[in-house]
Amino acid sequence: MTEPVISFDDLSVSFPTDDGMVRAVRNVSFDVEPGEVMAVVGESGSGKSVTALAAMRLHPGSTEITGEVRFGGRDLLGIGEKEMRRVRGNGIAMIFQDPMTALNPVMKVGAQIAEMVLTHDDVSKKEAWTRAADLLESVGVPEPGRRVKQYPHEFSGGMRQRAMIAMAIANGPDLLIADEPTTALDVTIQAQVLEVMKTAQEATGAAILLITHDLGVVAGIADRVVVMYGGRVFESGSADQVFYRSQNPYTRGLMSSIPRLDAPKGERLIPIPGTPPNVLNPPSGCAFGPRCAFASDGCHEAHAELMSVGFDGTHRSRCHKLAELPDLFAAAETR
Amino acid sequence: MFAYAARRILATIPLLIVATLGLFALESSVRDPVAELRVSCPQCDQIAFDRLIDLYDLDKPVLDLSNPGGSRYIAWLGNVATGDFGNSTSQGDNPVSDTVFTRAKNTMILAVPAFFVIASLATFLGVYSAVHQYSKTDYTITGLSFLGIAMPTFFFGLLLQVFWGIWFHDWFGMRPFFTTQMHDDNFVDLLKSITLPIVTLALVVVATESRFIRASMLDVIHSDYIRTARAKGLSERKVIFKHALRNAMIPVVTIWALDFSALLGGSVVTESIFSWPGLGPLLISSIFAADVNMVMAIILLISVLAIGFNLIADLLYGVLDPRIRIS
Ligand SMILES: Nc1ncnc2c1ncn2[C@@H]1O[C@H](COP(=O)(O)OP(=O)(O)O)[C@@H](O)[C@H]1O
Ligand code: SF4
Ligand SMILES: [Mg+2]
Numbered sequence: 001m002t003e004p005v006i007s008f009d010d011l012s013v014s015f016p017t018d019d020g021m022v023r024a025v026r027n028v029s030f031d032v033e034p035g036e037v038m039a040v041v042g043e044s045g046s047g048k049s050v051t052a053l054a055a056m057r058l059h060p061g062s063t064e065i066t067g068e069v070r071f072g073g074r075d076l077l078g079i080g081e082k083e084m085r086r087v088r089g090n091g092i093a094m095i096f097q098d099p100m101t102a103l104n105p106v107m108k109v110g111a112q113i114a115e116m117v118l119t120h121d122d123v124s125k126k127e128a129w130t131r132a133a134d135l136l137e138s139v140g141v142p143e144p145g146r147r148v149k150q151y152p153h154e155f156s157g158g159m160r161q162r163a164m165i166a167m168a169i170a171n172g173p174d175l176l177i178a179d180e181p182t183t184a185l186d187v188t189i190q191a192q193v194l195e196v197m198k199t200a201q202e203a204t205g206a207a208i209l210l211i212t213h214d215l216g217v218v219a220g221i222a223d224r225v226v227v228m229y230g231g232r233v234f235e236s237g238s239a240d241q242v243f244y245r246s247q248n249p250y251t252r253g254l255m256s257s258i259p260r261l262d263a264p265k266g267e268r269l270i271p272i273p274g275t276p277p278n279v280l281n282p283p284s285g286c287a288f289g290p291r292c293a294f295a296s297d298g299c300h301e302a303h304a305e306l307m308s309v310g311f312d313g314t315h316r317s318r319c320h321k322l323a324e325l326p327d328l329f330a331a332a333e334t335r
Numbered sequence: 336m337f338a339y340a341a342r343r344i345l346a347t348i349p350l351l352i353v354a355t356l357g358l359f360a361l362e363s364s365v366r367d368p369v370a371e372l373r374v375s376c377p378q379c380d381q382i383a384f385d386r387l388i389d390l391y392d393l394d395k396p397v398l399d400l401s402n403p404g405g406s407r408y409i410a411w412l413g414n415v416a417t418g419d420f421g422n423s424t425s426q427g428d429n430p431v432s433d434t435v436f437t438r439a440k441n442t443m444i445l446a447v448p449a450f451f452v453i454a455s456l457a458t459f460l461g462v463y464s465a466v467h468q469y470s471k472t473d474y475t476i477t478g479l480s481f482l483g484i485a486m487p488t489f490f491f492g493l494l495l496q497v498f499w500g501i502w503f504h505d506w507f508g509m510r511p512f513f514t515t516q517m518h519d520d521n522f523v524d525l526l527k528s529i530t531l532p533i534v535t536l537a538l539v540v541v542a543t544e545s546r547f548i549r550a551s552m553l554d555v556i557h558s559d560y561i562r563t564a565r566a567k568g569l570s571e572r573k574v575i576f577k578h579a580l581r582n583a584m585i586p587v588v589t590i591w592a593l594d595f596s597a598l599l600g601g602s603v604v605t606e607s608i609f610s611w612p613g614l615g616p617l618l619i620s621s622i623f624a625a626d627v628n629m630v631m632a633i634i635l636l637i638s639v640l641a642i643g644f645n646l647i648a649d650l651l652y653g654v655l656d657p658r659i660r661i662s
Contacts, residue, residue: 058565088568096566101559105658106581116567151657167567 004031004070005175005207006055006092011067013050013059022279024050026231027067029306032175037201037208039222039239041215041254045276047231048211052177055209056094057084071175090120093168093206095197097180099160103152109136109163110148116170135166138203139196158189162196169200176201179211194221215254219243227251230277230287233306237315247309247317247325250288286320294321294328336653340646347642351635352412358634359408360397362627369393371625391627411631420632425624426617431632434617439599439636442606442613445529446598449536454591457541461548462583465556466575476545483542492535492608499531512610532609536602540594547590552583585655592648593641600637 013025025047032038040048053059055069057076069076072091076084088094096102104112113132117123123131129148136144139162152160161181168176178197182190198221201208212218218225218239225242227235227250235248246252253272274291277283283290285300292299299320306318319325368391369384376383388394398406414421420431460480464473500511510528555561556579564578565571601614610616614633621629653659 056566058562085568085570088566090568094563094566096559096563098559102563104560104564104578104582106585106656107578115569119568153658164563 002034005034006209007031007068007070008051008055009068009070011051011054011069012065013047013054014064015060016062016064017280020280021064023282024231024279025054028228028231028233029067030226030233030236032207032209033224034174034207035201035205036223037198037210037221039210039212039218039225040228041212041218041225042228042234043254043272043276044213045279046213046228048213048228049179050231051228052094052179052209052211055177056088056092058088086120089116089173090171091173092175092177093171093173095161095164095168095176095178095181098184099157099164100152100184102164103160105152108149108151109155113148113163113167113170116167120171131170132166135170136163138169139163139166139200140192141166157185158193161185161189161193165193165196165200169204169206172204173206175209176204176206177209177211180213181210182217183212183214190217197221215243227254230282231279232287232303232318233316234288234319235315235317236306237310241310241315245315247315247322248319249292249294249321249325249328251317252329253288253291253293286318293332294325296321336650340650343646343649344642351638351642354638355412355631355635356398356408359411359627359631362622362625362630363397363407365625368625411628415631415635421628423621423626423629425621425626425629431628434629435614435632435636438601438612438614438617441611442601442615443599444525445532445536445602445606445611445613446595448529449533450591450595450598452533453537453540453544453594456537457544457548458584458587460541460545462552462575462580464545464549465552465583468553476549480542480546483538484546486538488535488539488602488604489608491538492531492605495531495535496608513612528609528611532605532611535605535608536598540598544587544590544594548583548587551586552579555579555583558582581655585652588651588655589645589648592644592651596637596640596644599640601633 007029008031009029011025011028012023015022015024028047028051030038040051042048050059054065055071055076059065065077067077071087076087079087103109107115110129110132113135114125114128117128117131118125121128133144133148136147141147141159141162147155147159152163155163165181176197181197182193185193194217197208197210200206210218210222222239224238225236226233227242227248229250234250235242235246242251243255246255250272253270256270257272272291277287277290283300285298286292286295286303289295289299304318304320304322306316307322309315309317309322321328368387372379372384372387392407392410395405395407395410398408403409411421418432420435422428423431423434426434460476464476467473496511499507499509503509504511507530508527509531511531513528513532556575560582561574561579564574569577601618603615603619605611606613606615607619614636618630618633620626621633
């Protein structure tokens with residue numbers, strides 16, 4: 001087995017606020033293997049972004065973090081700020097949700113990409129700009145020579161996200177974190193941008209940590225999936241395991257709330273009832289308990305541990321009723 | 336850009352006309368020179384009154400639309416258009432423009448350095464406060480700003496005079512008043528005269544501007560593109576000075592333009608307290624002396640300054656913000 005690109009090990013992130021401690025991420029552990037696409041899914045507020053930002057150490061100063069984020073043979077949470085800066089944009093690059101606001105409005109797009117190159121590579125300014133144009137071309141921005149001299153507001157949303165991707169792959173990172181990269185885009189553009197990410201990944205060999213609340217985005221592109229809820233991992237495994245052989249009520253709830261092309265005719269979309277847990281005052285026991293159709297008294301007393309559900313240890317789920325789930329799901333299906 | 340500037344300037348002309356007309360009417364209605372002459376000079380006869388009436392066209396209305404040529408305001412406007420602002424009645428019989436020019440120059444000696452002190456200090460304090468939000472220094476700067484905003488200018492000026500001009504005069508030799516002739520002063524003398532008034536002028540403006548810059552900077556620091564800049568691996572210094580500052584300063588340009596034009600228009604309180612022969616005291620004394628020509632010239636200057644600097648701010652806005660430049 002090769003070394004994972006990045007390992008989250010028992011990561012917990014809490015924000016002290018005026019109203020109390022927000023425990024946004026709780027004991028999260030998972031790895032990303034080189035060159036794979038790992039998706040992190042879950043409703044908004046599940047702690048996906050906070051997990052990613054912890055890897056980049058971009059959280060506010062007062063944040064309390066425990067656990068480890070291992071990358072390149074060291075714990076990123078333990079290294080100095082200067083060393084961390086060499087990781088940002090170089091070892092790990094990030095693509096953010098809203099391309100309309102993620103680029104500096106008063107800097108030319110080329111300058112912003114060239115800056116990424118210059119920060120980590122000892123090249124001339126001229127060469128960095130040439131690289132910027134080449135990068136734009138590689139992500140499918142037409143007329144890159146002219147486009148580098150334009151400002152972000154002269155780019156469409158899709159083109160801006162391409163520029164963000166170009167910037168992210170500028171230094172050939174080992175890991176690309178994309179936090180809801182398509183959420184702010186038109187549906188027609190979403191597929192194109194995902195395609196560009198996939199191509200960029202093939203060209204650079206980077207692993208992708210794809211964060212999204214949209215399972216539709218994940219379906220075609222993810223190798224493995226982590227499902228998060230209330231700051232915890234609820235299920236993890238290969239895309240096949242999680243999508244087709246899910247062993248978790250929350251994952252199933254997510255799945256039946258999205259439209260599927262292969263769904264039998266007449267199947268209705270069933271949104272998960274209720275809302276994600278209050279972060280300041282989470283429910284006792286299983287965080288999904290108040291919304292779970294299969295919950296029983298035991299679920300509200302203590303939260304379940306993440307358990308292996310397959311034979312090879314690659315598929316894991318967090319639920320008190322793992323043993324009964326196949327029957328419960330089958331019963332729900334026929335109802 | 337040029338067409339835009341030209342259009343903006345033309346658009347302000349009606350505004351200027353309405354403003355000056357209103358002022359002219361007010362200023363000429365509050366005082367009656369004939370009545371005053373009658374009181375101050377009981378032995379004066381009708382001949383003297385007639386001379387006064389003739390001199391200032393007091394028999395003509397301020398504005399008569401049916402006979403514009405016979406209106407005092409229109410006559411004034413016509414003269415102004417040819418660069419003739421009339422003569423003063425309170426500062427000897429000199430052309431108003433000469434006096435205003437000299438006084439404006441004096442005001443500039445305070446205003447220009449004051450502006451640079453204000454701009455740099457407010458930027459420094461605002462940026463520092465924002466970058467160290469909720470730190471002890473931030474709270475201290477915030478507290479002092481509110482004190483500065485709340486402190487009446489005349490009180491602060493007097494305080495400085497007593498403190499640095501009298502009690503601790505030996506330390507730096509600050510002058511509590513401007514007393515000597517300006518042309519006898521060397522540079523150090525000048526510094527000793529202008530320091531206290533400049534500090535007085537700066538206090539309130541620094542306090543308000545630094546609050547504004549802090550807020551603007553905080554807005555920017557929490558924006559997505561600053562997170563992007565950090566995610567690139569840039570040093571905090573580059574994030575703040577290369578990415579945040581430029582964006583945060585865009586709205587500040589307007590404030591600077593307004594504040595600078597206000598400073599150039601002269602400060603009544605500060606200049607009076609420090610006996611500084613600038614535009615502020617001149618305006619006040621001219622108002623009391625019913626020196627219509629002088630008042631009108633000063634007000635016109637202040638208006639033109641405000642309009643001009645607003646225009647400059649708008650043009651700078653376009654230079655700083657590419658989103659405005661293109662569209
Ligand atoms: N800086 C912060 N201070 C306080 N709470 C925060 C902060 N950042 C995120 N949170 C909270 O942490 C929880 C998880 O947020 P996030 O990771 O952004 O969710 P998502 O899965 O939608 O990306 C949310 O409830 C959010 O309100
Ligand atoms: S532990 Fe209970 S409440 Fe939680 S998902 Fe499983 S069945 Fe539902
Ligand atoms: Mg998020």
